[in-house]
Amino acid sequence: MDIAGRAASNSPIPLSCHxxxxxxxxxxxxxxxxEGNAEDLSQVVTRYMRQLYSxxxxxxxxxxxxxxxxxxxxxxxxKKLDFGIKNLEISLILSFFGNRHFxxxxxxxxxxxxxxxxxxxxxxxxxxxxxxxxxxxxVETAPLVATxxxxxxxxxxxRKLKSLCEERLTSGTIHDIHLSAxxxxxxxxxxxxxxxxxxxxxxxLGASLKxxxxxxxxxxxxKQDSTSNSCQALHEEEIYALQDxxxxxxxxxxxxxxxxxxxxxxxxxxxQYSYQVMLxxxxxxxxxxxxxxxxxxxxxxxxxxxxxxxxxxxxxxxHYHREPADGTPLYEDCSNIYINPNLRFEVxxxx
Numbered sequence: 282m283d284i285a286g287r288a289a290s291n292s293p294i295p296l297s298c299h300x301x302x303x304x305x306x307x308x309x310x311x312x313x314x315x316e317g318n319a320e321d322l323s324q325v326v327t328r329y330m331r332q333l334y335s336x337x338x339x340x341x342x343x344x345x346x347x348x349x350x351x352x353x354x355x356x357x358x359x360k361k362l363d364f365g366i367k368n369l370e371i372s373l374i375l376s377f378f379g380n381r382h383f384x385x386x387x388x389x390x391x392x393x394x395x396x397x398x399x400x401x402x403x404x405x406x407x408x409x410x411x412x413x414x415x416x417x418x419x420v421e422t423a424p425l426v427a428t429x430x431x432x433x434x435x436x437x438x439x440r441k442l443k444s445l446c447e448e449r450l451t452s453g454t455i456h457d458i459h460l461s462a463x464x465x466x467x468x469x470x471x472x473x474x475x476x477x478x479x480x481x482x483x484x485x486l487g488a489s490l491k492x493x494x495x496x497x498x499x500x501x502x503x504k505q506d507s508t509s510n511s512c513q514a515l516h517e518e519e520i521y522a523l524q525d526x527x528x529x530x531x532x533x534x535x536x537x538x539x540x541x542x543x544x545x546x547x548x549x550x551x552x553q554y555s556y557q558v559m560l561x562x563x564x565x566x567x568x569x570x571x572x573x574x575x576x577x578x579x580x581x582x583x584x585x586x587x588x589x590x591x592x593x594x595x596x597x598x599x600h601y602h603r604e605p606a607d608g609t610p611l612y613e614d615c616s617n618i619y620i621n622p623n624l625r626f627e628v629x630x631x632x
Contacts, residue, residue, distance in 0.1 A: 301521070302329075302559050305530060312490050321493055324454075328561075429459070432579065432618040455562045458488070458495045458532065459621040465577060467628060468535055469568055471502060476539040476570060481512035483536040485520055486566075487529030495532055495562055496621070499523075502630045510599075511548060512536055519631055531559060535566035543569035543578045545612050547600050550582065553612070554591040557582050564615050579615045587611040 306329045313322035472482035487499035501523055504515040514520065524531055533556060536549075545553065549565060556563035567578045582588050586605035594602060602611055 301531070304525075305559055308528070308530065309490065316492065318493065321456075429623070430620040432460075432615070432620060455617060456490075456493050456495055457617045457619060458497065458562060458564065458615075459619050459624055460497050461624045461626040462620050462622040464497065464500060464626055465535070465566065465568060467626075468500060468502075469537075469570065471628070471630065472537045472539075472568070475507060476537055479509045479539050480507040481510065481537050481539060482507065483512040483514060483534060485514070485524075485531065486533040486535060487524055487527065488532035489528070490530060495530065496624055497532060497626065498624070499527060499529055499627045499629065500535070502628070502632060504632050509540060510538075510546070516631075523629060531556060532562060533564040533566065535568065538567055538569040538572070540571055541569060542572045543567050543575045545578075545580050547596075547602055548598065550587075550591055550602065550611060551594070551597075553580070553582055554588065557584070557588065562617070564618070579618050580612050581615050582612050583609050587613075 306325065309325045310322065313319075313325065468482075468484055469476075471484075475482045483503070483505055485501040485503065486497050487501060488495040488497045490496075501520055503517070503520050506513045506515060523529070534552065538544075545565065545567065549567070553563070553565045556565070561584065564579055564581045567580065569576055569578075582591060583605070586607055586609035590602055590605055590611060594600075605611065
């Protein structure tokens with residue numbers, strides 16, 4: 282499956298993804314500010330600033346291979362977005378850590394503070410949205426019960442994958458994720474016609490963020506082009522418009538392997554990479570109804586090992602990925618997932 286779209290040869294991340302990362306950063310900042318959550322706020326600012334100043338990110342957008350095709354309005358948006366985020370970073374640092382600590386941050390990231398505007402004065406252009414096509418939407422409700430179940434790692438033929446996940450997630454501290462108890466069953470029902478014809482089906486998972494937990498509240502099924510071993514989302518601007526309209530975080534994606542086993546293909550890994558660089562908590566659900574040993578899996582790239590391999594890979598289509606030098610697998614089962622029977626979710630079918 283390739284939700285991320287085509288990436289150019291000299292950058293594995295489409296330019297639109299850079300903008301999405303910036304917008305998600307601002308969205309997380311707003312949540313943490315409203316909750317007074319200084320710890321998570323400092324972590325997300327640190328992570329974003331490291332991305333911004335240590336890798337091709339907003340500061341390098343004018344050199345991105347896609348930038349030449351952008352309109353003048355979009356280029357102006359980039360400059361204001363870049364400038365606004367830098368000002369926001371300074372304001373957040375000063376607000377939460379005080380002037381005494383600012384010099385250390387400024388030296389670390391090469392920032393200089395002079396004549397900075399306050400956060401409230403920052404005026405960013407909104408990302409251009411496209412109205413979605415007529416959709417089918419309904420809400421799945423759930424009875425209120427007391428038990429929230431932690432997803433344990435099912436038996437796997439990949440023993441190293443299983444033992445790694447049982448120990449801990451490789452990327453350290455990330456937020457817990459709550460899934461509705463009926464989400465996978467509902468998606469499997471939606472995909473049944475395609476599954477019967479040996480065609481993959483894909484969907485996008487939208488989440489809300491509250492009290493340091495992500496709650497998957499929306500399943501978006503986009504227009505798509507499917508084969509027996511691939512599924513490409515079409516008209517991605519419709520997905521982005523819905524996510525922004527509903528204030529959702531793109532926390533992951535789900536797709537079927539109608540006649541294959543439960544695993545992540547090379548194309549799946551690239552798609553997961555495009556999600557995980559936006560949000561470290563992002564995950565992939567693989568539903569494999571014909572796999573008698575394991576009919577679903579919830580996966581993420583190992584970090585930093587798997588992330589590093591995918592970041593350097595410029596291949597497209599089905600291909601081989603080298604193993605990480607430290608012997609860590611490219612991807613792992615998620616151990617921060619909870620099945621929450623009290624959580625209702627909305628299904629939006631754009632097909």
